[in-house]
Amino acid sequence: MGLRGTERQAQRAFERQVLAQIVALCDADGAVGAERVEQALGYFRETVAGNPAQQVLGRRLRSAVDALLADGYLDAAASPDSFRPTDSGRTLIAASRLSWWRRLLPIGQPA
Numbered sequence: 001m002g003l004r005g006t007e008r009q010a011q012r013a014f015e016r017q018v019l020a021q022i023v024a025l026c027d028a029d030g031a032v033g034a035e036r037v038e039q040a041l042g043y044f045r046e047t048v049a050g051n052p053a054q055q056v057l058g059r060r061l062r063s064a065v066d067a068l069l070a071d072g073y074l075d076a077a078a079s080p081d082s083f084r085p086t087d088s089g090r091t092l093i094a095a096s097r098l099s100w101w102r103r104l105l106p107i108g109q110p111a
Contacts, residue, residue: 014064018037018041019068019074019085019089019092021041031084034081035081037083038061042057043057043061072086073085073088
């Protein structure tokens with residue numbers, strides 16, 4: 001796997017981490033405030049100007065959210081200051097929490 005493949009794999013892993021945070025933090029309404037998710041990931045909007053770590057994290061976070069929206073894992077109709085996972089986004093996270101051997105079982109087969 002080349003450098004580009006490694007970078008893409010790391011970006012996908014970060015996207016899943018962002019989605020997992022969103023799912024974990026959702027309220028009873030099924031949504032969560034964007035700022036709450038950002039803070040859970042270590043990103044703070046009001047930081048010292050010129051903080052390169054926060055700038056990189058902010059760009060990666062925006063890129064991850066855009067990809068999750070494009071893949072249909074986040075609801076594009078949610079208010080701009082919140083995130084709402086779609087059913088497919090919740091399913092992706094639920095499946096990723098299963099043991100590796102459970103993920104290999106055919107659907108509908110008892111464990």
